[in-house]
Amino acid sequence: MPEGTAPPTRRALRALVTAGPTEEPIDEVRFIGNRSSGRMGVEIARALAERGVEVTLALGPARVEPPAETAQLRVARFRSAHDLEQLLRARLAEFDLVVMAAAVADYRPRATACGKLRRTDEAMTVELEPVPDLLASTRPLRKAGARVVGFALEPAERLERSALEKLERKDLWAIVANPLETMESPDISGMLFTREGRREPPAPRMPKGEFARWLAGEVLA
Numbered sequence: 001m002p003e004g005t006a007p008p009t010r011r012a013l014r015a016l017v018t019a020g021p022t023e024e025p026i027d028e029v030r031f032i033g034n035r036s037s038g039r040m041g042v043e044i045a046r047a048l049a050e051r052g053v054e055v056t057l058a059l060g061p062a063r064v065e066p067p068a069e070t071a072q073l074r075v076a077r078f079r080s081a082h083d084l085e086q087l088l089r090a091r092l093a094e095f096d097l098v099v100m101a102a103a104v105a106d107y108r109p110r111a112t113a114c115g116k117l118r119r120t121d122e123a124m125t126v127e128l129e130p131v132p133d134l135l136a137s138t139r140p141l142r143k144a145g146a147r148v149v150g151f152a153l154e155p156a157e158r159l160e161r162s163a164l165e166k167l168e169r170k171d172l173w174a175i176v177a178n179p180l181e182t183m184e185s186p187d188i189s190g191m192l193f194t195r196e197g198r199r200e201p202p203a204p205r206m207p208k209g210e211f212a213r214w215l216a217g218e219v220l221a
Contacts, residue, residue, distance in 0.1 A: 020060030036103030038062025
């Protein structure tokens with residue numbers, strides 16, 4: 001390197017973290033949703049930003065306050081699974097690390113009515129269609145070498161089996177498995193399965209902020 005030339009600056013890692021539920025519209029007023037608070041994904045975004053990662057937090061209609069935006073952490077909003085899919089298709093190739101903590105709906109109404117459906121005394125049938133598996137369907141758009149982390153929320157009795165199946169089927173670097181019983185809780189009882197094997201957190205049950213900081217250390221190691 002010529003004298004007086006500054007060494008090249010190492011580019012910061014860029015991460016996408018998704019968080020919160022989706023709302024799948026029935027009409028312009030009503031929707032199908034779920035009880036995800038978005039807290040886990042928000043805490044993961046904060047923990048990664050604290051470690052110097054440039055984070056984009058894709059946040060659905062969560063029940064927690066979004067973090068304040070900084071030069072290190074930016075927030076992009078989505079509402080439906082379709083919104084999130086469009087965001088992934090447009091930007092997935094930018095990121096070295098992807099943490100899909102959002103609780104994306106498994107089903108959505110096949111059609112959305114215009115305006116507001118009138119209430120009557122008759123039964124109403126809403127036909128549902130499956131939502132595409134966003135992690136699997138956008139796999140070709142990932143940046144080469146990116147670490148992609150998924151989440152599995154299942155009853156305890158089938159948690160490990162389901163997590164390992166999703167790890168393989170979605171072609172993930174790792175997956176966080178946490179039992180259904182911790183949903184809406186400020187704590188998490190989770191474990192991390194990577195392609196190299198299972199990794200236990202420091203405690204069986206932890207506040208989500210502490211778990212997020214532990215997970216950030218693991219995925220950046």
